[in-house]
Amino acid sequence: MQTEKIYTDLFVQNRQMVDDGSCQVLNSQRQQALEALEQYGLPVHQEEYLHTDVSQWFQPDWGLNIQRHKIQADSVRIQHGTLPEGVVVETLEKASAQNPALVEKYYNRLADMKRPGIAAINAMFCQDGVFIYVPKNTVVEQPVQLVSLLQSPVSMMVNRRILVVLEQGASLSLVMTDHSGAQNPMLATQVTEVFVGAGATLRLYEMEETGVQNLRAAETFVLQQADSNVQMGCFTLTNGKTRNSTFVTLAEPGANLQLDGAVVTDRNQHVDNFTSVDHKAGNCTSSELYKYVLDDESTGNFYGKVLVRPDSQHTASAQTNRNICVSKKARMWTQPQLEIYADDVKCSHGATVGQLDEQALFYMRQRGIPYVEARMLLMQAFLNEVTDRVQVELLRERLHLLVEKRLRGELNQCQNCGACK
Amino acid sequence: MLTIENLHANVGDKEILRGINLQVNPGEVHAIMGPNGSGKSTMSNVLVGHPGYTVTEGKVTFLGRDLLSLPAENRSHMGMFLSFQYPVEIPGVSMTNFMRTAINEKRKFLGQEPLSPSDFLKMVKAKRDLVKLDAKFMNRAVNEGFSGGEKKRNEIFQMAMLEQKLSILDETDSGLDIDALRIVAEGVNKLKTPETSVIVITHYQRLLDYIKPDIVHVLYHGRIIKTAGPELALELEERGYDWLIKEYEDSEK
Ligand SMILES: Nc1ncnc2c1ncn2[C@@H]1O[C@H](COP(=O)(O)OP(=O)(O)OP(=O)(O)O)[C@@H](O)[C@H]1O
Numbered sequence: 001m002q003t004e005k006i007y008t009d010l011f012v013q014n015r016q017m018v019d020d021g022s023c024q025v026l027n028s029q030r031q032q033a034l035e036a037l038e039q040y041g042l043p044v045h046q047e048e049y050l051h052t053d054v055s056q057w058f059q060p061d062w063g064l065n066i067q068r069h070k071i072q073a074d075s076v077r078i079q080h081g082t083l084p085e086g087v088v089v090e091t092l093e094k095a096s097a098q099n100p101a102l103v104e105k106y107y108n109r110l111a112d113m114k115r116p117g118i119a120a121i122n123a124m125f126c127q128d129g130v131f132i133y134v135p136k137n138t139v140v141e142q143p144v145q146l147v148s149l150l151q152s153p154v155s156m157m158v159n160r161r162i163l164v165v166l167e168q169g170a171s172l173s174l175v176m177t178d179h180s181g182a183q184n185p186m187l188a189t190q191v192t193e194v195f196v197g198a199g200a201t202l203r204l205y206e207m208e209e210t211g212v213q214n215l216r217a218a219e220t221f222v223l224q225q226a227d228s229n230v231q232m233g234c235f236t237l238t239n240g241k242t243r244n245s246t247f248v249t250l251a252e253p254g255a256n257l258q259l260d261g262a263v264v265t266d267r268n269q270h271v272d273n274f275t276s277v278d279h280k281a282g283n284c285t286s287s288e289l290y291k292y293v294l295d296d297e298s299t300g301n302f303y304g305k306v307l308v309r310p311d312s313q314h315t316a317s318a319q320t321n322r323n324i325c326v327s328k329k330a331r332m333w334t335q336p337q338l339e340i341y342a343d344d345v346k347c348s349h350g351a352t353v354g355q356l357d358e359q360a361l362f363y364m365r366q367r368g369i370p371y372v373e374a375r376m377l378l379m380q381a382f383l384n385e386v387t388d389r390v391q392v393e394l395l396r397e398r399l400h401l402l403v404e405k406r407l408r409g410e411l412n413q414c415q416n417c418g419a420c421k
Numbered sequence: 422m423l424t425i426e427n428l429h430a431n432v433g434d435k436e437i438l439r440g441i442n443l444q445v446n447p448g449e450v451h452a453i454m455g456p457n458g459s460g461k462s463t464m465s466n467v468l469v470g471h472p473g474y475t476v477t478e479g480k481v482t483f484l485g486r487d488l489l490s491l492p493a494e495n496r497s498h499m500g501m502f503l504s505f506q507y508p509v510e511i512p513g514v515s516m517t518n519f520m521r522t523a524i525n526e527k528r529k530f531l532g533q534e535p536l537s538p539s540d541f542l543k544m545v546k547a548k549r550d551l552v553k554l555d556a557k558f559m560n561r562a563v564n565e566g567f568s569g570g571e572k573k574r575n576e577i578f579q580m581a582m583l584e585q586k587l588s589i590l591d592e593t594d595s596g597l598d599i600d601a602l603r604i605v606a607e608g609v610n611k612l613k614t615p616e617t618s619v620i621v622i623t624h625y626q627r628l629l630d631y632i633k634p635d636i637v638h639v640l641y642h643g644r645i646i647k648t649a650g651p652e653l654a655l656e657l658e659e660r661g662y663d664w665l666i667k668e669y670e671d672s673e674k
């Protein structure tokens with residue numbers, strides 16, 4: 001507990017300052033978070049974290065970054081369009097000033113601090129975040145995009161927090177993009193809590209385009225009520241080291257989940273996607289597709305846990321993880337983990353690690369497509385199976401383009417997105 | 422057009438081509454026949470630069486250049502085409518995207534501008550008509566879900582699109598029904614000019630009824646053991662290979 005002590009001490013010493021820069025709802029969870037961190041600690045380098053030593057990321061004392069920028073989120077002055085009545089896109093601080101009961105009802109309820117992870121340290125230190133709320137039967141037509149941009153000449157740790165609540169019958173497409181302009185090491189923890197009410201529909205996409213010095217530890221907790229539909233897609237295009245842990249609970253019958261991911265790595269990047277799907281009720285479906293393309297000396301890990309509880313009859317679950325190592329030194333670990341305690345279920349899983357199809361490569365070269373281009377086409381085709389599933393058209397097209405640029409090695413340059421201007 | 426001199430090639434340690442000599446002039450149609458496993462596909466693959474084969478001896482000149490020193494893609498750019506005995510499926514890559522990339526890469530090699538989208542579409546339409554390939558195939562992934570015959574038709578469509586100078590057709594007739602055989606063969610004949618040449622690999626006379634060879638070769642055990650006029654194919658159809666093989670083996674003693 002050496003590493004944890006750095007942060008528990010830091011917290012105890014600076015508690016007042018942390019509280020002062022935050023709000024009551026967030027502050028109310030800090031004591032519990034402190035105790036959880038003391039008891040359960042950061043992830044240990046084994047089992048679920050065997051291939052990603054997240055606790056090591058915290059070993060340099062990152063200190064505290066109190067003088068942070070204010071988050072810009074404002075339901076009234078939202079860019080490019082208007083939101084339907086009652087929809088909230090706000091900072092946690094402002095939202096809890098306006099409607100403390102609402103934020104309090106959901107904040108830090110799903111995040112599981114009682115396990116080695118980053119939920120506790122995040123709740124201990126995070127001072128603000130984003131709150132998105134869609135009232136009953138309200139459909140938000142336009143996708144909402146949340147941009148995280150890390151830029152600082154000083155290395156630091158940031159603790160991001162996102163809370164999304166969809167009431168019964170609500171519908172939302174949320175795109176979260178993670179960027180970094182920093183040339184120096186940065187550590188980002190991110191906890192996202194998502195409540196999806198009965199019959200609600202959520203499309204939640206995350207895209208990471210950070211830098212080689214970026215460390216990202218994200219935990220996403222999703223709770224689905226009856227007949228809700230959730231599609232998630234997580235795309236890691238450029239990064240340093242990334243651990244995304246996703247926990248979905250299908251709490252009531254009729255809930256459907258699609259959980260996808262695509263990863264492109266090279267140099268010595270590392271991406272670890274950990275997914276845990278809990279079929280707590282019967283008649284739910286879950287379908288997972290994760291694909292990795294790894295080059296150079298990069299490494300990847302996929303751990304896919306599916307739990308079907310004894311009473312969760314008529315569960316349908318499919319999990320697929322396919323990976324291509326394009327270089328000899330790239331490495332991929334994959335571990336499907338199915339625990340099925342009900343008997344009337346349809347569950348499948350499959351994982352492969354392979355190379356590009358030599359026959360296809362040669363066929364293309366015979367038709368005049370040079371080796372490098374042929375490889376590119378094959379890798380792109382491989383990943384498109386995942387990006388094609390994205391239901392927000394603009395994002396799907398953007399992803400196609402970004403994946404292509406990424407594979408061509410052109411994504412390290414500025415894309416003129418303007419986010420940092 | 423093409424000169425092969427004493428070509429030897431291995432797969433691993435196993436020698437498969439054991440000294441092939443062949444001369445193909447512009448405008449000529451050559452047929453290569455021979456029993457299963459004699460090395461016909463191996464020869465084709467070596468000519469188009471398949472990395473799975475090692476040339477151990479010999480020389481190949483194509484349009485005045487040392488062919489064996491060129492990578493597969495450049496051989497294609499220069500005008501060499503192989504209609505594969507077993508065309509490969511490429512999931513996720515659409516025919517249109519594949520074809521556009523192939524054509525524009527060739528144009529780049531030749532120092533030409535990329536084809537405009539409308540010219541490309543016009544060309545696709547014309548060449549599809551030539552082999553009666555339905556438009557729906559253009560949106561599918563390359564060869565994925567194509568029937569055996571459709572794959573072969575698709576090969577000739579690609580040959581037409583790329584306007585190649587020397588085309589090697591490796592058992593293009595296998596898998597084609599009677600009508601398709603005629604359509605594909607007529608397509609090949611229409612593409613034929615006094616400047617282009619064709620090497621037809623086949624087991625059957627019926628394809629040669631349509632695509633009339635000037636010269637017929639028999640490949641056996643990695644060597645060409647007999648070269649004659651079109652009448653040889655008819656004789657083989659009647660008598661099989663045994664008599665030829667016996668003749669060859671006697672002469673080798
Ligand atoms: N990649 C390979 N690995 C191992 N053996 C091979 C390979 N390619 C060809 N061979 C062997 O080389 C020999 C010639 O094969 P090839 O395919 O060239 O024959 P072919 O004349 O085309 O036969 P067919 O008429 O059946 O198509 C065969 O014995 C075959 O098994």
Ligand SMILES: [Mg+2]
Nearest residue numbers: 461462463506
């Ligand atoms: Mg053959």
